[in-house]
Amino acid sequence: MKILVCITNVPDTTAKISFTDNDTKLNKNGVQFIIGPYDDYALARGVELKEQLGGSLTVLHIGEADAEPQIRKALAIGADDAIRVNADPQDSYFVATQIAHIASQNSYDLILMGRESIDYNSGVVHGLVGEMLGAPSYSPVMKLDLDGSNATITREIDGGKEVLKAPLPLVLGCQEPIAEWKIPNMRGIMTARTKPLNVVEPISVDDVTVPQSYKLPAPKGACKMIPASEAETLIRLLQTEAKVL
Amino acid sequence: MSVLICVELDNGSIKKTSLEAVAYGAQVAEKTGGQAVVIAFGKADPAELVKAGQYGASKVLHAADARLEHENSLAYADALVQAVQQESSKIIILSKSGLGDAIAARAAAKLKAGIVSGVTALPETDGGFKVTRAIFTGKAFATAEIRSEIKVLVIRKNAIEIDETSLSGGDATVEAFQPTLRDSDFTATIVSVEKADSELSLTEAEIVVSGGRGMKGPEHWQPLIDLAKALGAATGCSKPVSDLDWRPHHEHIGQTGIKVAPNLYIACGISGAIQHLAGVNGSKCIVVINKDPEAPFFKAADYGIVGDVFEILPRLTEAAKSLK
Ligand SMILES: Cc1cc2nc3c(=O)[nH]c(=O)nc-3n(C[C@H](O)[C@H](O)[C@H](O)COP(=O)(O)OP(=O)(O)OC[C@H]3O[C@@H](n4cnc5c(N)ncnc54)[C@H](O)[C@@H]3O)c2cc1C
Numbered sequence: 178m179k180i181l182v183c184i185t186n187v188p189d190t191t192a193k194i195s196f197t198d199n200d201t202k203l204n205k206n207g208v209q210f211i212i213g214p215y216d217d218y219a220l221a222r223g224v225e226l227k228e229q230l231g232g233s234l235t236v237l238h239i240g241e242a243d244a245e246p247q248i249r250k251a252l253a254i255g256a257d258d259a260i261r262v263n264a265d266p267q268d269s270y271f272v273a274t275q276i277a278h279i280a281s282q283n284s285y286d287l288i289l290m291g292r293e294s295i296d297y298n299s300g301v302v303h304g305l306v307g308e309m310l311g312a313p314s315y316s317p318v319m320k321l322d323l324d325g326s327n328a329t330i331t332r333e334i335d336g337g338k339e340v341l342k343a344p345l346p347l348v349l350g351c352q353e354p355i356a357e358w359k360i361p362n363m364r365g366i367m368t369a370r371t372k373p374l375n376v377v378e379p380i381s382v383d384d385v386t387v388p389q390s391y392k393l394p395a396p397k398g399a400c401k402m403i404p405a406s407e408a409e410t411l412i413r414l415l416q417t418e419a420k421v422l
Numbered sequence: 423m424s425v426l427i428c429v430e431l432d433n434g435s436i437k438k439t440s441l442e443a444v445a446y447g448a449q450v451a452e453k454t455g456g457q458a459v460v461i462a463f464g465k466a467d468p469a470e471l472v473k474a475g476q477y478g479a480s481k482v483l484h485a486a487d488a489r490l491e492h493e494n495s496l497a498y499a500d501a502l503v504q505a506v507q508q509e510s511s512k513i514i515i516l517s518k519s520g521l522g523d524a525i526a527a528r529a530a531a532k533l534k535a536g537i538v539s540g541v542t543a544l545p546e547t548d549g550g551f552k553v554t555r556a557i558f559t560g561k562a563f564a565t566a567e568i569r570s571e572i573k574v575l576v577i578r579k580n581a582i583e584i585d586e587t588s589l590s591g592g593d594a595t596v597e598a599f600q601p602t603l604r605d606s607d608f609t610a611t612i613v614s615v616e617k618a619d620s621e622l623s624l625t626e627a628e629i630v631v632s633g634g635r636g637m638k639g640p641e642h643w644q645p646l647i648d649l650a651k652a653l654g655a656a657t658g659c660s661k662p663v664s665d666l667d668w669r670p671h672h673e674h675i676g677q678t679g680i681k682v683a684p685n686l687y688i689a690c691g692i693s694g695a696i697q698h699l700a701g702v703n704g705s706k707c708i709v710v711i712n713k714d715p716e717a718p719f720f721k722a723a724d725y726g727i728v729g730d731v732f733e734i735l736p737r738l739t740e741a742a743k744s745l746k
Pocket residue numbers: 190214633634635636637659660661662663674675676677678679690691692693694695696697698701711712713714717729730731732
């Protein structure tokens with residue numbers, strides 16, 4: 178079993194977001210970065226499958242060198258090796274093209290991703306990569322089991338879930354409860370230091386979308402407090418003032 | 423040239439979020455010239471499809487092939503690209519959902535088109551085609567220019583205001599559409615499909631009543647369900663609630679769950695952790711009921727009541743029942 182797990186390097190979920198350089202760049206000052214929470218689920222399930230079935234697990238990140246602590250963490254959790262495509266990606270199309278390029282040079286049975294990244298979150302990279310490779314893509318996947326060259330997948334659909342059986346190779350966007358997040362142990366952290374982390378240069382891609390600027394939402398007005406003793410007035414206010422009933 | 427809007431169906435009718443995409447697409451068509459064309463897959467009621475006209479579409483392509491009845495983003499993307507060629511469409515619009523994103527992504531890769539998902543407003547079209555979308559799970563917005571000839575936009579709920587009372591369009595004409603389907607899009611077999619019995623989907627609902635750990639346990643959910651019923655609302659919950667199996671996983675709202683953007687979100691006994699807010703910050707109006715006046719959720723709310731949910735909820739239900 179040859180598994181590729183694509184990880185993002187994103188601000189911690191509680192990070193305060195702000196921008197610099199005339200609102201054209203994320204202000205990374207004081208922001209703690211983590212492996213994307215959905216990517217962490219993908220990684221955890223990937224490691225379990227590798228341990229169960231043998232084979233190899235490679236982690237891939239498209240981004241700059243400041244992501245290396247997160248890539249090392251993925252190695253400590255159980256990936257065998259890592260690839261970093263050295264670029265500052267500007268859109269999903271660029272990221273997907275790099276992932277598809279790396280994947281086309283190595284025949285992976287499974288390409289696992291998160292359901293969406295939580296920074297420039299779009300939930301489209303798995304679909305783009307699947308199409309670029311001519312492989313099926315499914316998301317969000319909540320359960321994944323392998324049986325020879327077939328996968329059984331439980332995925333979320335509007336208002337419920339669906340179980341599918343599909344032949345490998347597959348590209349999957351993962352979410353909980355596919356696996357529990359894994360925390361690296363001491364031995365993992367030690368061995369991660371010597372596992373290969375290969376840095377490669379990106380292939381060129383047309384700029385199909387070009388970022389212009391960022392902005393923060395307008396500040397929220399004050400919350401109107403209603404005394405508990407007059408709770409019923411809420412319903413009237415929702416109808417006449419907020420006009421949402 | 424045309425704008426092509428790919429809609430999702432539910433029981434043969436166009437979903438509400440998709441009708442919003444039709445209205446959005448019609449406005450884009452007005453800005454950029456050309457007509458708004460809709461494409462729908464699977465079993466549909468023709469009388470329902472013509473309704474797309476009221477939202478500004480002139481034509482609906484209906485691909486009724488039996489193989490398209492089951493949700494299949496691979497085949498839908500293939501069919502969509504064939505429709506793009508037939509209609510010489512330059513702009514493709516979908517509404518945001520797992521299915522919408524998957525179709526959009528696969529079609530964009532086939533067409534080498536720039537794709538922007540999570541769009542929150544109409545594009546700016548003077549001097550380049552610029553769209554704004556939500557990023558960092560709603561904590562910020564990004565504007566990007568799409569430079570490719572064909573453009574794919576996946577829009578968030580509430581990206582435009584629709585006044586249902588003043589819809590002006592007439593009926594759309596419905597045309598049968600027969601795409602060439604490839605066997606490679608049908609390699610998966612469906613083992614089982616399980617749909618919640620509630621008719622109201624959480625992502626489509628205009629009102630959501632949601633409960634957190636403050637609801638104390640699954641056996642105490644009835645007051646919340648009663649209020650939801652009285653308001654015609656869907657029910658949701660916080661992550662610990664679904665982790666504890668008090669409520670099903672598909673009700674879990676937030677950063678790692680479902681993102682909702684209803685007109686009204688009522689949070690009962692939810693503290694308002696940032697990961698929960700990430701799933702609700704697209705809502706128009708937020709009401710928070712919490713016994714702790716310091717609960718962070720009040721900072722993100724429009725209306726708040728400090729009090730015990732078990733005392734407040736039944737009273738709200740009574741007040742809601744006496745509406746109209
Ligand atoms: C990476 C990551 C992702 C996460 N993703 C999500 C997510 O997607 N969605 C999500 O919801 N959480 C998520 N969380 C968890 C989140 O941080 C919070 O722990 C969670 O939202 C808290 O749930 P809660 O508000 O129901 O419970 P609590 O924080 O325990 O809050 C309960 C609230 O109920 C109030 N209360 C108690 N009794 C009453 C009463 N009788 N009447 C009125 N009020 C009462 C209390 O004052 C309190 O404010 C995530 C966390 C992490 C680290």
